[in-house]
Amino acid sequence: MRHTIAILLENTAGALSRVAGLFSARAYNIESLSVAPTEDPTVSRLTLVTRGSPEMIEQITKQLNKLVDVIRLIDLNEGRAIERELMLIKMRAIGSEQREELARLAGIYSGRIVDVTESSYIVEMTGDSDKLDAFIDTIGAKRILEVVRSGVLGILRGTKALRA
Amino acid sequence: MSETLRGAEIFVRALIDEGVEFLFGYPGGAVLHIYDELYKQDTLKHILVRHEQGATHAADGYARATGKPGVVLVTSGPGATNAVTGIATAYMDSIPMVVFTGQVPTHLIGNDAFQEVDSIGITRPCVKHNFLVERVEDLAVTIKKAFYVATSGRPGPVVIDIPKDVTANTTEYVYPESVEMRSYKPNTRGHPGQIRKAAQLIMAAERPMIYSGGGVVIDNAANELTQFARLLGYPVTNTLMGLGAYPATDPQFIGMLGMHGTYESNMAMHHCDVLIAIGARFDDRVTGDLAQFCPRAKIVHIDIDPASISKNVRVDVPIVGGVNNVLCELNRQLQEANVQPVNRDSNAWWKQIRDWQKLDCLRYDKISTLIKPQAVIESLWRETGGDAYVTSDVGQHQMWAAQYYKFDQPRRWINSGGLGTMGFGLPAAMGVQLAFPDHQVACVTGEASFVMCVQELSTCLQYNLPIKVVCLNNRYMGMVRQWQEFFYDRRYSHSYMDALPDFVKLAEAFGHVGMRIEKPEDVDGALHEAFSMKKRLVLMDFITDQSENVYPMIAAGKGHHEMHLAPGTETVRELA
Numbered sequence: 001m002r003h004t005i006a007i008l009l010e011n012t013a014g015a016l017s018r019v020a021g022l023f024s025a026r027a028y029n030i031e032s033l034s035v036a037p038t039e040d041p042t043v044s045r046l047t048l049v050t051r052g053s054p055e056m057i058e059q060i061t062k063q064l065n066k067l068v069d070v071i072r073l074i075d076l077n078e079g080r081a082i083e084r085e086l087m088l089i090k091m092r093a094i095g096s097e098q099r100e101e102l103a104r105l106a107g108i109y110s111g112r113i114v115d116v117t118e119s120s121y122i123v124e125m126t127g128d129s130d131k132l133d134a135f136i137d138t139i140g141a142k143r144i145l146e147v148v149r150s151g152v153l154g155i156l157r158g159t160k161a162l163r164a
Numbered sequence: 165m166s167e168t169l170r171g172a173e174i175f176v177r178a179l180i181d182e183g184v185e186f187l188f189g190y191p192g193g194a195v196l197h198i199y200d201e202l203y204k205q206d207t208l209k210h211i212l213v214r215h216e217q218g219a220t221h222a223a224d225g226y227a228r229a230t231g232k233p234g235v236v237l238v239t240s241g242p243g244a245t246n247a248v249t250g251i252a253t254a255y256m257d258s259i260p261m262v263v264f265t266g267q268v269p270t271h272l273i274g275n276d277a278f279q280e281v282d283s284i285g286i287t288r289p290c291v292k293h294n295f296l297v298e299r300v301e302d303l304a305v306t307i308k309k310a311f312y313v314a315t316s317g318r319p320g321p322v323v324i325d326i327p328k329d330v331t332a333n334t335t336e337y338v339y340p341e342s343v344e345m346r347s348y349k350p351n352t353r354g355h356p357g358q359i360r361k362a363a364q365l366i367m368a369a370e371r372p373m374i375y376s377g378g379g380v381v382i383d384n385a386a387n388e389l390t391q392f393a394r395l396l397g398y399p400v401t402n403t404l405m406g407l408g409a410y411p412a413t414d415p416q417f418i419g420m421l422g423m424h425g426t427y428e429s430n431m432a433m434h435h436c437d438v439l440i441a442i443g444a445r446f447d448d449r450v451t452g453d454l455a456q457f458c459p460r461a462k463i464v465h466i467d468i469d470p471a472s473i474s475k476n477v478r479v480d481v482p483i484v485g486g487v488n489n490v491l492c493e494l495n496r497q498l499q500e501a502n503v504q505p506v507n508r509d510s511n512a513w514w515k516q517i518r519d520w521q522k523l524d525c526l527r528y529d530k531i532s533t534l535i536k537p538q539a540v541i542e543s544l545w546r547e548t549g550g551d552a553y554v555t556s557d558v559g560q561h562q563m564w565a566a567q568y569y570k571f572d573q574p575r576r577w578i579n580s581g582g583l584g585t586m587g588f589g590l591p592a593a594m595g596v597q598l599a600f601p602d603h604q605v606a607c608v609t610g611e612a613s614f615v616m617c618v619q620e621l622s623t624c625l626q627y628n629l630p631i632k633v634v635c636l637n638n639r640y641m642g643m644v645r646q647w648q649e650f651f652y653d654r655r656y657s658h659s660y661m662d663a664l665p666d667f668v669k670l671a672e673a674f675g676h677v678g679m680r681i682e683k684p685e686d687v688d689g690a691l692h693e694a695f696s697m698k699k700r701l702v703l704m705d706f707i708t709d710q711s712e713n714v715y716p717m718i719a720a721g722k723g724h725h726e727m728h729l730a731p732g733t734e735t736v737r738e739l740a
Contacts (some may be wrong), residue, residue: 010347013296014284025289055474062471068293068313071347164346 002031003057004083004154007046007064007073008164011037015069019046022067028052028060032085032129032151043071043164049129049152071164076154083154086124087132088114090146091139093121102139109135120145128152166338171300171331172197175264178307180207181339184235186226186598187211188219192239193279194266197331211598211627214619216243218591220250221617224259225592228578229553230599231384233260233314240266241279244325245286249585251321252290256582257405258382260319262310263287269329270298283325292320300333308340317350318469319382352468354485354493362440362464362481363497369438371460371513372398375421378405378581379443379467379487386410386574388491389442395498397505399517401429403444405581408571413550415508418517419526422450423718424563427525428517430716430724433458435516441465443487446476447582448720456723466490525716525729526567534709535684537561537636540691541568544606544634547691552604553578553596557589557613560642563714565608587616590633594620597629604632604695611637611705612661621674624701632694633703635667638710646713650728671703682707 009015016035023030031049038045050060057075064070076083093099099121106113106123109131115122125135129152136147156162169177175198179187187210191199202210213219216238223234234254238247244265254261265287268277284296293313295306303326310322366372374396380389386409393400393416400410401421410417419426421433433439439461444450451457457477465472465479466487473482483490508514528538541564544552554569555578556562562579571577578596580588593607614635624631636642644659671678677700681690687706694702715730 014288017285018288021288055478059471059475062475066469066471068345068348 001054001057001077002049002051004076004081004152005048005050005061005064005073006076006154006162007048008038008071008162009035009044009046010069010071011042011044012069015044016046018067018069019048019064022063023050026059026063028056032149034151034153040164047152047154072162074156074162076156079160080157081154082157083128083152084126085129085132085152086126086150087135088122088124088148089136089139089144090120090122092119092143092145094119102143105135105138111135166336168334169337170197170334171303171326172201174300174303174335174337175307175326175331176201176205176208177337178304178339179235182307182311184208185232186223186595187235187237188213188223188595189237190216190219190239190243192243192266194240194243194268194328195237195331197328198237198266210237211594212623213591214622215617216246217249217587218594218617218620218623220247220261220263221253221585221588221591222595222598222620223261223263224250224254225555225578225595226599227254227259227261227595228592229575229596231575233262233311234595236261236263238263238265239279240268240283241281243279244281244283248286248290251287251323253580253583253585253588254321255290255292257378257580258319259321260314261321262307262314263321263323265323265325267296267325267327270327271329273327283323287323290321291323294323294325296325297327297330300330300335303330303335304337304339305343308343309345312343312345313348350468351484352486352489354466354483354490356493358481358483359490359493360497362483363494363501365438365462365464365481366396366440366494367498367501367503369398371435371437372396372440373432373436373438373461374398374400374440374442375403375433375444376400376406376409376442377403377444380406380409381574383443383468383486383488384574385443385488385491388488388495391495392491392498395495395503395505397508398440399432399514401425401432403447403450403581404566404579406444407566407577408574411572412570413572418521420566422447423452423720424567424714424716427523427716427727427729428520430718430727431520432517434724436461439463441479442491443467445472448476451476452718453721453723456725523729523733525733527730527733528712532684532709535681535687535706537564537638537706537708537712538568539684540634540636540687540706540708541565541608543687543691544608545569547688547695548604548606552576552606553593553600555579555589555592555596555605555607557609557616558584558586559610559613560638560646560712560714561608561610561613561636563643564636586613589613590617590624590631591620593631594623594627594629597631598627606632606634608634608636610642611635611639611664611667612641615665618670621671621676621701625675628699629701630697630699631701633701635703635705636708637664637667637705638708638712639664640710643714649713650717650719667703667705671701676701676703678703678705680705680707
């Protein structure tokens, strides 16, 4: 099953490689990983998406907790959470018919066209991963020039907060 | 009052303030400032090894025998890479160690400088934690943190990488009394509700089994374990790492378990209804086939590391906490409940265990004209009154030492259990002998393992370490040969030790005493003679029966009830 784990990490050199190294050393898979400092510059927040059986997810969270640089973590699947991903997608857009259709599709998915040339669009889009996948499917591989995705960001609903 | 000191001075002062007694090391370019400071003082004793692997194993042996952290200093590049095997060895067995590696100056890091290697990157998967000290201002507090992390919670090795310029720069020296780390807060107290639940389950057991491991030794909980077992009268087995935590000569002890465990221990594991796992981690060499592991048992697991719980085997009552703390609380509850120990004479479970014991699974040929390795270990046990520190290398000799030397005290049996590092025994014995200069220290080894760190014989001479080396020389990598005999149709691929040195001359060349023993009737006398030479290292080369195998044996991936027994005992296997 797919799990999203949010981790507060000491913002020190090498901390990220400890997390990444743990996954490769123990043969766990990382589907996506995003990391940036929080409002406290000594703390980084990392959101990690992985897949595994319940036993494997339990081991993953325990092993992550064991890393000395990990301050706190939460498996977002255990509560109600909001997940978002940002995508920038560059598409071939030639001819008025195609350009109109792409603009319309982007609108349906609440995307914004942020760059326009004679033959291309770049669309900025946020949403959960399924929505971004669906947009990519809708556009079709032939028209896509480049895709860049941020990886998942996650946060719990309500007042409960993950803080250092 | 604080003083302004150079990094190298801070290093030495901090170790002294931390109470470090011995520093095992080897100099090189990146650590020359530190070595210069070591030269100027005589509080901190530096032990010059002959290879950095030896330094880490010696520090490790010291830590296992004393419970105090072992400390190592090596230079950058090859100094650090040579130390990696010893660091990984300590990591797998949860041994507290602080290893300092020199590093090229900060401005050269990443430049492929002479003797530069990414020590932090290389050691990351085999340390509890590691630090790169980038500023001299951080040096003292980093050292404090390293000792704190290495020795608390589930202990382990910590590496500190120190660039050369950091040891030359100056700052004010203050050694912190203690450190707080928001990201590291080990929990030692078990959950009271879980402990109560465990006590109920334990007291209600009909076929109980106590399975205890290295965690009991590490947490100095041997007395608490012994009290716990005696309050209940339950059978006890120890893992390879846990030997000595419960006295082996006690009638409640039924031998080691696992791949080369006793028949009775493994059968009791297979048939028990409540398994009490204490400071043990369900290693594959212990469990065998997980699908067939303790099929009838409810399992209580006490461990300080939450990640060890339900990693390999799902448990019914997990208790996260220091085994010492948890056992004290359990013992209190058992006493409060006025529990009475089971009567071993009338109890049906003990009767069953006695039946299994009748098989006498550790029996071996005592009238052979060749020296049996088991007989050498038994003779060693008699000669040392069962009270020696025994280190070992890895292989058949290690298993025989574990099976036949009956350890009655913790920290006396010192071996590389998790990583299985050949070459561990001699340097580990150095660390032990330095810690206990007047105690008998034996290194049980084989002719293959021994030469892996043989250079340390030179260190032994320099520091007058009268270790007694018991080399069980069967001219084979015995355990490899045994597997090839069982599982590869006797194709002994590269397991024969050809062109062996003359070990007597080898010992003499290093300034020690060498002995060769070829007849069974000479074994006792040789050991006695060797141990009478209290000031000398004696290397005893026992020419043993080449065909001897370690029994019982559970093949990898088999269940506890599927043991190979020594030839001659096969006929009674239906007991299973």
